[in-house]
Structures are given as C-alpha cells and as structure tokens.
C-alpha cells in the first residue's frame with residue numbers, strides 16, 4: 263500500500279517537477295535531503311537531490327511538553343501544537359548540528375521554530391513528539407537510518423504522550439518531510455491517538471518536496487478528523503524568516 267503510493271508519487275513528481283534542489287548548492291549547512299524510496303541510492307552516501315512536489319493544495323508559502331499559557335482557546339476550545347523535529351530526538355550539539363535554525367540568537371529545531379511561531383499567534387500548548395530512538399546526529403547517517411525505518415514501516419516507540427487529549431479540539435501537527443513522507447514517528451503518533459471529531463492542521467518543513475503526499479496520508483490515518491488541507495509548508499532555508507508568513511496563514515484560517 264505504502265510502496266504503491268510511493269510509486270504513484272514518483273510518477274506524479276516526475277511529471278510535475280519543475281525544480282530540483284541540489285543540496286550541495288545550498289551552502290552545505292543544511293545538509294539533509296531525501297528522495298523517494300525507490301530512487302534511493304544503494305551507496306551509504308545520501309542522495310543529493312529531490313524534486314519539488316506540487317501534489318498538495320497546501321498553502322503556497324504558504325519533551326518539552328506544554329508551554330505555560332494553558333493552551334489559549336479559539337471559540338472556547340484548547341489548541342495543541344504537536345511537532346516532531348530531529349533536533350529534539352538526537353543527541354546533537356545545537357551549535358554544530360545542521361538540524362537547527364537560529365531564531366533571535368537561539369538554536370532551535372526547525373519544526374520547533376515554526377511551532378513557536380504558531381504558538382505566538384494562537385496561544386496553543388506546545389508538545390514535542392519524542393521517541394526512544396536516538397536519531398543519528400550526522401546528516402548522512404540520519405538519511406540512511408530514516409530510509410531503513412521507512413523500508414521496515416517501523417513504529418518508533420514514543421516517549422512523550424499527550425495528557426488529556428479530550429481538552430483539545432484543534433491540533434496543529436508539524437513534521438519534516440523525510441523521504442517524501444512523514445517520519446515514521448508520526449505513524450506511531452497517529453497510531454497512538456484517535457483524533458475523531460477534532461481538527462488537524464498540518465505544518466511542515468522540507469527541502470523541496472513540500473508536503474509531498476502527507477496530507478492525504480493523514481486523512482487516511484485519521485478518517486474521522488477534519489484535516490485542513492491548507493497546511494503551512496516552508497523550505498528549511500526560509501524557516502528563520504517565516505514568522506510573517508505563518509501569521510498570515512493563520513489569519514487566513516481565522517486565528
């Protein structure tokens with residue numbers, strides 16, 4: 263099923279691709295990239311490029327656990343902002359790691375940076391999706407490790423858990439694109455929780471393939487949730503400057 267989807271995505275990506283991002287051309291600092299699993303190179307070297315996905319209707323530019331504001335409400339419901347970032351799932355050194363971006367002088371994981379921006383506008387509670395897996399700090403090793411996890415359809419054990427899910431009606435869920443899909447930890451996350459009757463608002467950081475097919479995947483995994491297709495996606499290179507775009511996107515959603 264998943265493999266079939268990947269083949270479909272490859273074909274649609276090849277047809278739709280208008281741009282190829284060569285990692286080496288990006289200054290070398292943010293040295294993570296992926297490619298669809300069938301296109302993976304056999305060597306231990308990470309693939310060097312992947313195509314832009316145009317298959318979603320996402321917005322064009324659109325354990326930490328909770329922050330202390332109690333998850334401000336919109337229309338009386340509490341908001342949770344769940345996110346997964348490699349930076350909070352590996353033993354990496356914040357200063358030297360390519361998994362971080364610098365916001366106001368502080369190094370944070372890119373998904374955390376976007377989660378903070380959403381928190382700023384919505385007052386929601388932050389929730390870091392964390393696993394017992396210590397992901398490799400080295401970018402190339404992480405690429406290979408994630409490929410293996412995806413091939414095995416792994417479900418990394420989660421070590422952070424949402425307390426009292428009932429209090430949240432809206433859940434922002436943020437993840438990086440890994441190999442044209444969500445990290446396997448997100449599959450563990452969607453296995454653990456039933457978001458029936460809740461609204462899921464996806465956000466994403468990528469290096470060319472945007473959401474890929476992940477919004478459709480979330481809809482399949484949570485058929486009784488309302489999944490907002492106009493999610494926010496941003497290139498890893500633009501995260502530090504994304505606050506205005508995030509606020510504008512949220513404004514369009516009524517926040």
Ligand SMILES: Cc1cc2nc3c(=O)[nH]c(=O)nc-3n(C[C@H](O)[C@H](O)[C@H](O)COP(=O)(O)O)c2cc1C
Pocket residue numbers: 292294295296297298312346347348349360361362371372373374404405406408409438439440441442443467468469470471472498
């Ligand atoms: C294992 C791995 C696979 C990736 N695969 C893709 C991909 O298929 N498409 C893409 O656009 N970016 C890909 N990327 C780039 C990430 O989406 C991007 O670096 C993101 O900012 C990572 O977020 P984080 O640093 O907060 O974990 C990949 C990165 C990693 C580490």
